[in-house]
Amino acid sequence: MSARIIDGKAFAQGLRSRVAQGVADLKASHGVTPGLAVVLVGEDPASQVYVRSKERALVELGMASFDHHHPASMTEAELLTLIAALNADPTVHGILVQLPLPAHIDTQKVLGAIDPGKDADGFHVVNAGRLAAGLPGATVPCTPLGSLLLIRDVLGRDLKGQRALVVGRSNIVGKPMAHLLLAADCTVTIAHSRTRDLADECRRADILVAAVGRPEMIRGDWVKPGAVVIDVGINRVPATEPGKTKLVGDVAYDEAVTVAGAITPVPGGVGPMTIACLMLNTLTLACRAVGAPEPAEATA
Template sequence: MAEAKIIDGKAFAAGLRSRVAQGVADLKKSHGITPGLAVVLVGEDPASQVYVRSKEKALVELGMNSFDHHHPMDMSEEDLLVLIAKLNADPAVHGILVQLPLPRHMDTTKVLAAIAPEKDADGFHVVNAGLLATGQKGAIVPCTPLGSLLLIRDTLGTDLKGKRALVLGRSNIVGKPMAQLLLQQDCTVTVAHSRTADLPGECRRADILVAAVGRPEMVRGDWIKPGACVIDVGINRVPGAEPGKTRLAGDVAFDEAKLVAGSITPVPGGVGPMTIACLMLNTLTAACRAAGAPVPAEALA
């Protein structure tokens, strides 16, 4: 059997960014509106700072407005909630993103719930989760699951009816919304997790396997159904070949899996680039809805 097709998330994300940039230009021309995203960072977590910079850079590249709010670690929860209320009321701000994790003295659930659902660029608000779960229109979909589904549809085609899909992981950020998106595509969906009995057997039945469990190379090659589409959401730092060096690894043992799967995302270069591209897409979608303009086709929900 030939090796799996490597799904190039970086290339697909570049194309999506280009389409979003065109959508931004069209919205400016038709309605005089420039989509704007407010990015709120509290504290000085190095990884969060890197993520925020990449998001802010992408906004500018695509012609959007970036409203940057960087605050020290000792910012009070009350002051953060006041800031969010101001951003909710600002018509120039179409999306709000609060970078996680927040400092320990803040209640993450309370902070995320304060964001207006229509401006919830990450798609984490309980209202957006509810709209997605009930199959109603108007949900803003979390970026990583949305990006994963776009890669699946690009690889397998838009008709996924009847395919068996297994989502490994049940987080509110990836696992649960991923399952809902696949259900909406008429897949037969199983959600598996650390307490699933016969996890390898469950995986072997899946035509589509989405791994989002946060355990490096947990899914072995012999867990995979021959010809399956494997989407590896995991980003784990593990020891590298040289002493003291590290490398990135997914939740799937890539070298084993590519010998069995029909298609597979690499780590890095697979789902990762799609996450920021879909954040840009969500911001454009929110701006289009605010203006009463048609939303991008890729928004899906």
């Protein structure tokens, strides 16, 4: 048996097309252009690449991109002043502060200063609380939202009774992923570094989401035959060619692909969905700001 390879790149492209249509519809019906402010502090090369790709996607989909790039010497007070100004700007519907921030800036203080109604990443404690409590109006973090959309593309919208395991308990992926699956009526377990017999937990899962940040930790014989495997991990490891590196996930792909029913590759699986869902969140926040109907995928 060979698993269905979940093409996250193709799904993300389709989602981006639907978001672009939603942007055009919002402009036509309300005269509003969704706008996202992207704040980058410092010169981290990976962050610069991520920010450029986000800003490019905004323009491609017809949104407004407000770019705020600042040196690492920017003070915490200066950053908080900028966020206050963005909170007050009616043309800015979403705010994203690229992480990590320089060490002298308190990340939690900065994220907490963002208006929850403009929190495009869904990291604010108010949005986390709404998601955990099952309340409407939560902005869902992009990677878990994208992962759920891929799961539903394989299994259908009704996930009732599926046994789901999330490996990893971060506030960015693991915990919100578990809350989304709970809201979809799955039976959910969260595993982590202190879990006893992780392999056995994995073997019981109909849906296995790996977000632990350890290269190929989950082996093929840990996967339940026919399970849907969503590999969120992006790990750079040495390649066979000296001096070269390659990207691998948290799942041993070559082993798992012969057991699973469906699996995301790395790269090309969850990764493309993250930026597509950021675009979706920005459109959703603009719709909420003017009282327009939200995109169907916004709440997954």
